[in-house]
Amino acid sequence: MQNEFYLKSLILEDIPNHGTIHFICNSWVYNSKHYKTDRIFFANNTYLPSETPAPLVKYREEELKNVRGDGTGERKEWDRIYDYDVYNDLGDPDKGEKYARPVLGGSALPYPRRGRTGRGKTRKDPNSEKPSDFVYLPRDEAFGHLKSSDFLAYGIKSVAQDVLPVLTDAFDGNLLSLEFDNFAEVRKLYEGGVTLPTNFLSKITPIPIIKELFRTDGEQFLKYPPPKVMQVDKSAWMTDEEFARETIAGLNPNVIKIIEEFPLSSKLDTQAYGDHTCIITKEHLEPNLGGLTVEQAIQNKKLFILDHHDYLIPYLRKINANTTKTYATRTIFFLKNDGTLTPLAIELSKPHPQGEAYGPVSEVYVPSSEGVEAYIWLLAKAYVVVNDACYHQIISHWLNTHAVVEPFVIATNRHLSVVHPIYKLLFPHYRDTMNINSLARKSLVNADGIIEKTFLWGRYSLEMSAVIYKDWVFTDQALPNDLVKRSCC
Numbered sequence: 271m272q273n274e275f276y277l278k279s280l281i282l283e284d285i286p287n288h289g290t291i292h293f294i295c296n297s298w299v300y301n302s303k304h305y306k307t308d309r310i311f312f313a314n315n316t317y318l319p320s321e322t323p324a325p326l327v328k329y330r331e332e333e334l335k336n337v338r339g340d341g342t343g344e345r346k347e348w349d350r351i352y353d354y355d356v357y358n359d360l361g362d363p364d365k366g367e368k369y370a371r372p373v374l375g376g377s378a379l380p381y382p383r384r385g386r387t388g389r390g391k392t393r394k395d396p397n398s399e400k401p402s403d404f405v406y407l408p409r410d411e412a413f414g415h416l417k418s419s420d421f422l423a424y425g426i427k428s429v430a431q432d433v434l435p436v437l438t439d440a441f442d443g444n445l446l447s448l449e450f451d452n453f454a455e456v457r458k459l460y461e462g463g464v465t466l467p468t469n470f471l472s473k474i475t476p477i478p479i480i481k482e483l484f485r486t487d488g489e490q491f492l493k494y495p496p497p498k499v500m501q502v503d504k505s506a507w508m509t510d511e512e513f514a515r516e517t518i519a520g521l522n523p524n525v526i527k528i529i530e531e532f533p534l535s536s537k538l539d540t541q542a543y544g545d546h547t548c549i550i551t552k553e554h555l556e557p558n559l560g561g562l563t564v565e566q567a568i569q570n571k572k573l574f575i576l577d578h579h580d581y582l583i584p585y586l587r588k589i590n591a592n593t594t595k596t597y598a599t600r601t602i603f604f605l606k607n608d609g610t611l612t613p614l615a616i617e618l619s620k621p622h623p624q625g626e627a628y629g630p631v632s633e634v635y636v637p638s639s640e641g642v643e644a645y646i647w648l649l650a651k652a653y654v655v656v657n658d659a660c661y662h663q664i665i666s667h668w669l670n671t672h673a674v675v676e677p678f679v680i681a682t683n684r685h686l687s688v689v690h691p692i693y694k695l696l697f698p699h700y701r702d703t704m705n706i707n708s709l710a711r712k713s714l715v716n717a718d719g720i721i722e723k724t725f726l727w728g729r730y731s732l733e734m735s736a737v738i739y740k741d742w743v744f745t746d747q748a749l750p751n752d753l754v755k756r757s758c759c
Contacts, residue, residue, distance in 0.1 A: 274409075276297070318690070356376060385680060387399070406708075407708045411705050515610070538580050543627070546583065574611065594726055615635065676704060715731070
């Protein structure tokens with residue numbers, strides 16, 4: 271082993287008066303002058319601090335001291351130190367304003383902490399950390415070779431739109447818009463994939479990734495398995511039934527909530543943003559309530575809302591200043607007697623041309639199955655789905671699944687020894703989290719990264735997630751509290 275090896279376990283046999291001892295290690299070991307033993311390996315036992323055998327107390331204390339570090343210096347590859355830092359490494363202000371991003375973490379834009387790397391600061395912003403090809407993380411958090419290869423390979427496939435040269439033909443040579451002209455182009459990703467030049471991947475990615483991308487199980491580059499609902503009917507996703515079903519059985523079921531008051535109000539500051547009271551009226555809803563009034567439907571807990579309005583409005587004008595355009599959306603659903611949802615109305619709102627203080631310009635659309643109105647209704651649903659997809663990926667997935675967990679990973683390693691029973695309980699659930707997050711900060715959620723290029727929120731994606739994080743409460747994240755918060759139980 272010239273540099274390092276992964277020590278999974280160690281067995282000592284024929285120990286006098288004992289027999290065999292099996293040590294569970296699960297740690298990288300360096301053959302290097304830089305390496306020092308700052309991790310202790312114990313037999314397959316757990317000890318609460320008060321029950322630690324006396325000979326091990328000193329080593330347990332030394333281990334935690336080494337793991338915490340002293341908060342100074344730049345971390346090196348061989349370090350095993352867990353420390354906190356803010357998200358000040360997303361941008362690169364030295365490259366210009368286009369790549370500058372605000373620091374996330376603090377009173378202005380609170381955010382979960384990340385692992386500290388200690389890199390130097392940029393010239394133009396002393397609060398921002400210099401970007402680097404090497405992003406430190408404690409060595410035991412790193413992937414093994416196979417896991418890393420698999421992650422990166424599927425990462426490339428899942429962010430297909432970032433591979434701009436390859437997608438030129440798929441989008442009729444139009445690299446400026448990167449949009450689908452018709453549904454046939456969407457289906458192309460499910461039916462045939464995208465043909466790659468023979469030498470393309472060798473120029474952008476190392477050999478192990480190529481092997482993953484050209485697997486022998488028949489999977490093709492940028493060819494996705496069609497959703498099951500489309501395997502039966504290619505137009506099934508356009509129906510109101512499927513639109514409503516995916517609201518609770520799709521990617522993002524944790525936003526919809528019960529309506530408890532009507533008309534729907536806004537929490538936005540009226541002095542800054544004007545009146546954002548929802549303009550959906552009883553006349554829009556009651557024709558499809560099965561004889562119920564709005565008051566009766568609310569009393570019977572039959573009206574639900576998918577609300578993508580308030581958090582979007584402060585950023586909507588800036589988002590729409592780019593080539594992509596969108597609306598803030600409010601969607602009302604009715605719970606039918608058969609236990610399924612159906613959409614009743616969609617409100618689309620855009621900024622007022624005279625300024626934020628004048629409130630939004632809003633329109634309400636109701637279901638239609640014939641003529642031009644049917645296509646307008648379909649477009650209204652599309653805007654809702656786009657907002658829901660952005661919220662899922664940036665908030666429900668990145669923020670609430672990845673980012674919020676990293677401080678717990680750091681805290682657990684800083685305060686609980688490897689022999690603590692709670693450490694052993696949590697360790698499998700933390701595995702790979704810090705590594706995935708560090709890779710994400712480098713190429714996924716960074717300035718001009720994959721999220722900013724492919725999602726509607728663009729350069730404001732992480733900043734908006736920080737604004738939404740202000741309302742994050744730890745105890746609301748699990749059941750039943752999450753459902754109670756949304757009045758769903």
